[in-house]
Amino acid sequence: MPLWFARGLRRGVVTTRYPARPDVSAASLPTPPAFRPGALTRDLAGRLIVTCPSQALRMRGEGQAGGGTLVFDAGACTACGRCAEVAPEAVTASGEFELAATTRGALVKEIPLAGETR
Amino acid sequence: MTALEPQPTGTIGQLTRQLVGLGGLRVRDGGATKGTATIRMQPGTLEAATHALAATAGIRLADMFADNSTAVTTLRLVWGHETGYLITETEIAGGEYPPLSDIAPAAFVEECEIYEQFGIRPAGGKPLNRLMLPPHAGPDFPRLGHRPPQPPEEVHAPHTVGGQAFEFPFGPVRQVGAESLYYGLVTSGEEVVDVYLFTWHKHRGVEWRLRGKTPREAIFLVERAEGLSAVAAGWAFAAAVEAATGVDLAAETSRTRAVALELERLYNHAAATAALCQSTGLTVGQSAAEIALERLLRLNAAVFGHRYLFGVIEPGGARRAPDGDALRAGLPGAYGELRRAADALLSTNSFIDRLEATGILTAEQARRLGLVGPVARATGLPVDARSSAPGGPYAEHPAQVVTAGAGDVLARFRVMLGEAAESVRLIGEFLDAGTGAGSVRLPAAGGSGLGWAESPRGEILAWAGLDEAGRITRARLRPASVRNWRGFDDACRSQNVFTDIPIIEASFWLTVAGMAR
Numbered sequence: 240m241p242l243w244f245a246r247g248l249r250r251g252v253v254t255t256r257y258p259a260r261p262d263v264s265a266a267s268l269p270t271p272p273a274f275r276p277g278a279l280t281r282d283l284a285g286r287l288i289v290t291c292p293s294q295a296l297r298m299r300g301e302g303q304a305g306g307g308t309l310v311f312d313a314g315a316c317t318a319c320g321r322c323a324e325v326a327p328e329a330v331t332a333s334g335e336f337e338l339a340a341t342t343r344g345a346l347v348k349e350i351p352l353a354g355e356t357r
Numbered sequence: 358m359t360a361l362e363p364q365p366t367g368t369i370g371q372l373t374r375q376l377v378g379l380g381g382l383r384v385r386d387g388g389a390t391k392g393t394a395t396i397r398m399q400p401g402t403l404e405a406a407t408h409a410l411a412a413t414a415g416i417r418l419a420d421m422f423a424d425n426s427t428a429v430t431t432l433r434l435v436w437g438h439e440t441g442y443l444i445t446e447t448e449i450a451g452g453e454y455p456p457l458s459d460i461a462p463a464a465f466v467e468e469c470e471i472y473e474q475f476g477i478r479p480a481g482g483k484p485l486n487r488l489m490l491p492p493h494a495g496p497d498f499p500r501l502g503h504r505p506p507q508p509p510e511e512v513h514a515p516h517t518v519g520g521q522a523f524e525f526p527f528g529p530v531r532q533v534g535a536e537s538l539y540y541g542l543v544t545s546g547e548e549v550v551d552v553y554l555f556t557w558h559k560h561r562g563v564e565w566r567l568r569g570k571t572p573r574e575a576i577f578l579v580e581r582a583e584g585l586s587a588v589a590a591g592w593a594f595a596a597a598v599e600a601a602t603g604v605d606l607a608a609e610t611s612r613t614r615a616v617a618l619e620l621e622r623l624y625n626h627a628a629a630t631a632a633l634c635q636s637t638g639l640t641v642g643q644s645a646a647e648i649a650l651e652r653l654l655r656l657n658a659a660v661f662g663h664r665y666l667f668g669v670i671e672p673g674g675a676r677r678a679p680d681g682d683a684l685r686a687g688l689p690g691a692y693g694e695l696r697r698a699a700d701a702l703l704s705t706n707s708f709i710d711r712l713e714a715t716g717i718l719t720a721e722q723a724r725r726l727g728l729v730g731p732v733a734r735a736t737g738l739p740v741d742a743r744s745s746a747p748g749g750p751y752a753e754h755p756a757q758v759v760t761a762g763a764g765d766v767l768a769r770f771r772v773m774l775g776e777a778a779e780s781v782r783l784i785g786e787f788l789d790a791g792t793g794a795g796s797v798r799l800p801a802a803g804g805s806g807l808g809w810a811e812s813p814r815g816e817i818l819a820w821a822g823l824d825e826a827g828r829i830t831r832a833r834l835r836p837a838s839v840r841n842w843r844g845f846d847d848a849c850r851s852q853n854v855f856t857d858i859p860i861i862e863a864s865f866w867l868t869v870a871g872m873a874r
Contacts, residue, residue, distance in 0.1 A: 242705065243642065243701065246641075250645075250648075264655045268664070293577075319577065320662075
């Protein structure tokens with residue numbers, strides 16, 4: 240036991256200061272996508288939906304007047320990055336890893352498609 | 358059980374000739390599993406062939422699975438040898454095949470699984486356990502083949518010892534973060550009389566879901582079949598697909614995979630060290646090991662962009678190259694943290710006393726049950742899939758296989774520590790030799806292939822069959838957990854007391870996800 244006591248004193252406190260301070264390791268974590276609505280065409284959105292392996296993307300309002308939207312469910316996203324690989328001009332990593340919400344619906348976002356009025 | 362005297366070892370070529378002498382047909386063209394020798398046996402000679410192979414020293418039954426992607430269900434047996442693998446395949450026209458686990462006991466788990474998924478069973482009516490599919494799996498429940506005519510049974514050792522033993526149910530919900538697993542512990546209060554497991558709570562139908570997908574779609578699920586072996590499972594599956602399609606990788610890409618695989622081994626062994634401390638009640642040691650674990654996970658994220666190394670492997674290549682500078686800068690510190698914790702643990706008598714002579718397995722048990730990984734190596738068996746590859750990064754930079762002889766928890770812990778040191782050495786060599794990302798376009802062609810990798814828990818095998826459009830007709834994943842849970846039962850019964858079970862479980866460091874898939 241003295242061995243472990245001495246080790247503890249020598250090592251000091253190693254716990255992170257997060258959330259009071261940002262955690263430096265967060266910069267290298269994979270994060271869900273961020274979409275650029277101006278660059279997100281219907282055709283591109285269709286390719287993203289097919290690409291997403293966890294079905295976190297779907298179209299809403301397809302074929303209806305008033306334009307469609309791409310529905311992104313951050314609760315289903317695994318931040319695999321495949322969407323950003325397929326369409327780097329329209330999708331980037333958000334850098335946002337704090338995804339807690341009080342309702343399930345708060346994790347679902349709608350992204351308007353370029354050139355389609357709502 | 359049939360007693361067999363091991364015969365002198367032979368090469369794959371000698372074994373092939375032996376099987377051809379028994380009436381087997383060497384398959385060379387489109388129907389062959391690429392990357393290994395394939396022998397087609399008639400149902401009448403399958404038993405004799407299994408006898409011959411099981412009696413040959415140096416040969417082990419590595420996997421057995423069924424495939425109904427053609428009109429007749431085919432039974433494939435994968436035999437491991439230090440120079441590679443050999444597959445026998447037999448078409449099973451009726452509902453039964455010879456009772457192979459009577460000859461090679463390692464086949465029992467697969468016999469149970471094939472019965473649940475395909476409805477065919479070994480002849481003789483031996484009871485088969487429920488493994489993967491839940492009891493409520495009705496006719497509409499997704500399964501690979503046909504529903505068995507009778508549901509699987511639950512067969513266990515006798516539960517009474519002089520009228521004093523009782524069953525202690527534990528799980529499937531256990532502690533925070535632990536996987537769903539039901540323990541049936543039969544105890545007389547102190548000594549473990551028997552232990553049996555229900556692993557089906559975590560069944561997700563991964564192999565069923567892989568059908569019809571392209572290999573690049575499938576890798577997402579393959580990595581998640583056993584998340585703590587994402588790199589190893591991904592590599593084995595990718596290698597199977599690459600063998601099937603005749604794709605060769607650049608040396609730099611293969612070394613990238615090897616770097617990721619050794620990082621996976623490092624963090625898993627650190628996690629097992631922390632779990633050993635937790636199971637022995639040494640919370641200070643647990644914290645020390647978890648600091649090392651967290652540093653290794655952060656290193657993974659900095660080097661490959663994911664703490665658990667998901668997304669590195671893809672069929673035909675590697676999606677990311679390691680950040681060599683970050684790895685060289687961070688690895689000595691993170692590994693040093695683990696080494697210091699391990700050195701302190703090895704100097705702590707109260708820790709060593711709990712590990713020594715606990716959960717003992719012998720080399721003969723490991724051989725008969727087809728155990729793999731640190732569990733087998735701790736008994737003295739030098740089984741390591743890294744040394745079975747005819748080419749690739751481990752041919753250029755051979756891994757030194759770490760073994761021990763005692764077969765107890767302490768031996769497994771020492772093997773893990775030795776392997777962690779070896780992983781650090783190998784990573785340095787791979788980085789010096791050069792790594793890179795990139796992938797080869799997979800041709801849309803039919804065929805089948807076998808792939809393998811050495812996960813932190815042991816050998817992972819993958820078999821992939823593709824149709825002419827390049828889509829999966831049957832994908833088989835055999836993580837090391839499938840094999841080693843079988844040995845866990847025996848280790849727990851080796852004159853252990855009730856409180857030894859968590860220690861033995863930590864030293865095996867298996868997953869339920871890999872077993873139930």
